[in-house]
Amino acid sequence: MIRINKKKWISNNINLIPDFIISGAMKSATTTIHEVLSYHPDIFIPRSEIRFFELDNILQHPRFHSFDKNTKSWTGRLDGKKLEESWNWYHNLYKGNESKIKGEDSTSYLASRTAAQRIASQNKNIKMIFLLRQPSLRAFSQYLHMLRSGTAMWSFEDTLVHNPYSVLTRSLYKEQLQHYYDVLPSNQIKVILFEDLVSDPERVLINLSTFLKIDFNLFPKDIFNTHANRAKLPKFPELQMQGNKIIENLGPRYINDLQNRKYQPISHKVFEKIYDNFNPSIAKAAPKINRSTKDYLDSYFYKELFEIEELVGQKILTKWFN
Numbered sequence: 001m002i003r004i005n006k007k008k009w010i011s012n013n014i015n016l017i018p019d020f021i022i023s024g025a026m027k028s029a030t031t032t033i034h035e036v037l038s039y040h041p042d043i044f045i046p047r048s049e050i051r052f053f054e055l056d057n058i059l060q061h062p063r064f065h066s067f068d069k070n071t072k073s074w075t076g077r078l079d080g081k082k083l084e085e086s087w088n089w090y091h092n093l094y095k096g097n098e099s100k101i102k103g104e105d106s107t108s109y110l111a112s113r114t115a116a117q118r119i120a121s122q123n124k125n126i127k128m129i130f131l132l133r134q135p136s137l138r139a140f141s142q143y144l145h146m147l148r149s150g151t152a153m154w155s156f157e158d159t160l161v162h163n164p165y166s167v168l169t170r171s172l173y174k175e176q177l178q179h180y181y182d183v184l185p186s187n188q189i190k191v192i193l194f195e196d197l198v199s200d201p202e203r204v205l206i207n208l209s210t211f212l213k214i215d216f217n218l219f220p221k222d223i224f225n226t227h228a229n230r231a232k233l234p235k236f237p238e239l240q241m242q243g244n245k246i247i248e249n250l251g252p253r254y255i256n257d258l259q260n261r262k263y264q265p266i267s268h269k270v271f272e273k274i275y276d277n278f279n280p281s282i283a284k285a286a287p288k289i290n291r292s293t294k295d296y297l298d299s300y301f302y303k304e305l306f307e308i309e310e311l312v313g314q315k316i317l318t319k320w321f322n
Contacts, residue, residue: 008083008084008087009083010121010122011090014122014124017091017102017122017126018104019101019103019124019126020103020126020127020129020212021103021105021106021127021129022034022131023106023107023110024106024108024130024176025107025110025132025133025138025171025173026138026142026145026170027141027170028131028132028194029131029194029197029198030105030107030131032197033131033192036205036219037212039219040218043102043212044094044100044101044102045104046093046094046104049105051109053106053109053114053119054108054112054114054118056083057108057112060111060112101212101214109128110130110173111169111170111172111176112179113179116182116183117179119184120180126188127189128188129190129192129211130173130180130189131192131197132173132191132194132316133193133194134195135172135297135301135320136289136297137294140289140293143159143167144286144287146167147237147240148232148233148240152240157290157293160293171301173308174305177311190208190211193319195319195320201224202224233284233286298320301321302321305317
């Protein structure tokens, strides 16, 4: 049995780890905040999501681990040697930018108690930025992302019946935030509501600048025109679900290496190339969630998130439920 020394999860160079982390929730404008902050001259953020502090979490990242049917063996990111290699890779992301305020964007951290503990154990007061969105609408937005990315095989309502965990878990903000408030002082945590960002982006960014101790006036004048992660949707959603089922039956969709690059098997590439010609992704208005479904989910989430305002110290539920 492999045992990982917890001390190995502490960086030996605080100049090569982030000063702040944008950490979820998924589909709550985290990519937009990432893009906005990257325009500030005093900030450096690697382009893509990193997910370093929980790269060995099988529940969060099952595709980071694979089983070789020929050798009957597993490959993943659990042993000490790969952890050392991963630290070197992580540190290299920030080399050359030591003098800047360094950031990271990993939406999966919010749902990870392990990530909270590992981040808190660093010899650096890393600040956490959490963006939260109306939970039912966030879950539906995640479903649409799964549909176009190839992992949704049923309608949203059928997904709630057959696999609710896949779309609802990331909206359980109260218990997830609690992991961070348990191990970090509240002055290292900033919670931003998606709805506030949409309605008054300037005020949100001014407050965020104060939190990060950066000069708001150094942002470009047109910064509020920034919107990242604009997505397209399949032309025929029902057909997309059927195609996703076929691809799922072909076997693992991606194989990941240590640096978190994805390699797609040839069988998937060929099928998806042909399939995309019949059902291309196009720019169109996203469908709205069924009103009855939203009411049903709102009732569930209101009970689950009831004490979130006391934890965070701001009005939230009245903005989400009425």
